[in-house]
Amino acid sequence: MQSDDVIWSIINKSFCSYKVKTKSQLFCRNEFSLTGLCNRSTCPLANSQYATVREEKGVCYLFVKAIERAAFPRRMWEKIKLSRNYATALKQIDENLIYWPKYMKHKCKQRFTKITQYLIRIRKLTLKRRKELVPLSRKVERRESRRAEKALIAAQLDTVLERSLLQRLKDGMYGDIYNFPQKAFDKVTEEEEISTDEEMEEQVEEELEEEDELELEEEEDYEDVGQVEYVADEDFDESDVSDIEDADDTTDSEEEEEESSEENGKSKGKKKAKKPPASKKRPKVHIEYEEEAPSTSRAQALTF
């Protein structure tokens, strides 16, 4: 049989792998330890008559050491399931540890009490709310914020909102609140078309006039002049139109600035995509270029 004193003297004096020494106390890390402290009476190795209470998955068992099987550590401990009822479980402990020293029985019961108490608390807590701390991955967060920025740019929030509001207005959702009758809108779009047509005509007239003038000067270069001018016409047209548009834009922006100064704090809605508002007639800017036709020897001869 195991001689407890010998074991204890060895463990205590020299080395026990389960012993943990702190400044104030000695602890026993053995899983079958009854109390967690390193004592002569509670050392699971140095006592042949030993018992503990342990719980597995919410069920409490009484483990009793059968010292005859000390050679087979795996089979050394006898496992006795304790009842769910606290009182009957205490009686069970008493029955199984009958004739054992009081100290042992008392410590087992104490341990069992503590275990049941913490099991009750676990059950209560699982019913209550559980706060879960979820770790944030910095990489993921950064990726998401980058994509959000790009999505923001792609979204064009203001323009889309404006468009939808205008659509709602057109669909008549606002009823009679706003006085922008549909007729006026159509009229305005017609005006736009008319004004562009007029411009085209006017420009063509201008070209013809110029041609006439030049005819008077140099008859023989009429063809060349005509040809040159014809080509220039097309370029001329576009530049003319674009110039007019720029002029429009500048006038618009000026007007808008005035408005904004009057109404404070409306500057956010100002810088929108500018299409020349159809309600205004385009100010006609006559740009006349005097082009010198490429002088030929004949022409020089004439003038001279």
Next chain:
Amino acid sequence: APPKKQPKTIENMRVPDETKVDPDNEEAMISLQTDEMAPHFNQETTPKILITTSDRPRQKTNNFCKELKKVIPNSFIKYRRGLDLKKIIPQAIAREFTDIIVINEDAGEPNGMVLCHLPDGPTAEFKMMNTKLCKELKRLGEMTEHIPEVNLQNFTTRLGLTVGRMLTCLFPTRANFHGRRVVTFHNQRDYIFFRHHRYHFRNADNVGLHELGPRFILRLRSLQKGTFDSRYGMYMWIHKRHEMDGNRRKFHL
């Protein structure tokens, strides 16, 4: 000359979604119209919102809640006091609340939102980013009490439409057009941008926008059928990072 090519954007390269709802698809429209939010759209219920936060909110979250209260008409802020959401919900139903908003906070910033539609509506969890309070934005206008119009943009899929309906349920149906307030939820690439504006029509094709109110970005994390129950609830959609974040052209809202 060869025809000018259209530039490829993420939007037009988007992986086509099978759950995209076609307005012509009657079945889908009917199923949408008879979901949990239908009573709101049939004007049987008026929205009454309960706004709360997570435990021990900080100043920024509190201010954010106050601003939300101003934006959303008929809303009430209640201090959380460590209560269980599951216990708050039946009490709220008893007091005829239609929605609960819980603003979750982390490190002083609001970073999440749980939007629970009552009595048995879906619960949506969002991740909130870039919240900007009224103080932090420049040249803001002042909010008024008129009922705002709600503007939803770009919610195309079935999931997106459900979320869109949930967000519209926060606001009363009859908007006050004289108030000229508009609240926008714009979905772009699964990010929902919230904006709050006052608009004014200068003429038939020119609108001016004046921003009021906070800004934030929402990203849907999960949509659960039924009221809030994270353990036993049935989830209709959860954002699974490894599956869904890999493809940059696939969006779900």
